Amino acid sequence: MERIQRVRVWSAGLRLAHWLIALPVLVLLATGWLIGVAPSLAAAASDVHGVAGFALTLGLALRLYLLLAGSGAAHWRALVPAPGDLGKAGMMLRFYLSLGRTPLPRWYSHNPLWVPLYALILLILVAQSATGLLMEHRPLLAGFYLPAVHAFLAPVILAFSALHIVAVVLHDARGTSSDVSAMINGHRIFVIEKPQTPAQAGIQSIPIERIGKR
């Protein structure tokens, strides 16, 4: 017998920060590319780049605040890989290599394979915002030519975004926890297998709040 339970794993603040980061990043990738390749559109693209850059900076500021002051999935501790999650990360790799044919492991909020990449991309985005804000007034900083750093990080952010979007769509399509809508409404779905009779020998149960928690 199966039972499903909706559990709120993403707080409103974290979801707001996610979308205030994700949507501007997509606009910044497109407008940054236009600035470089389409001189006739560069002025308009640069204006939009500036507005989206401001929105991204707000989103990052909120995310950084939550890393320190938030709780649960929003706190920085949730972005530190746990050695116990290594097996689940391996299962995730098998899932991708088989194009979604092997089973997904169970996890609570952040995907165990992506945890270190989330921390890294937040750091990269902070560097990208800082170079974007500074480079026009101060192109050289500590020996780094900031426009070159900004142009170098853009394809790295593009690669992360593309892989991340394909991955979360694959998790949603092949898994049972409705991951994409969870980043909108906050709730992931957990399928709980219930024993036929409560007293079935040898089967342990854990409360839903503990699923996937370390």
Ligand code: HEM
């Ligand atoms: C995901 C984040 C971002 C990406 C992928 C990105 C990408 C790019 C790219 C590809 C260029 C053109 C480089 C060239 O062809 O030489 C560019 C230029 C520029 N970016 Fe960004 N950028 C991002 C965030 C920001 C932010 C947050 C700001 C500032 C708030 C910013 C400000 C600028 C400025 C001032 C330029 C110079 C060109 C101009 O707008 O006139 N960028 N960016």
Ligand code: HEM
């Ligand atoms: C528009 C398409 C996008 C969708 C549908 C989406 C969806 C999601 C989902 C479902 C998660 C949770 C995944 C998990 O189980 O670990 C997540 C997490 C995350 N996403 Fe996205 N995402 C999108 C775009 C982006 C972009 C463009 C970025 C930045 C480059 C981004 C950065 C992040 C980060 C940093 C996390 C970890 C959550 C945190 O702790 O801040 N996302 N996203």
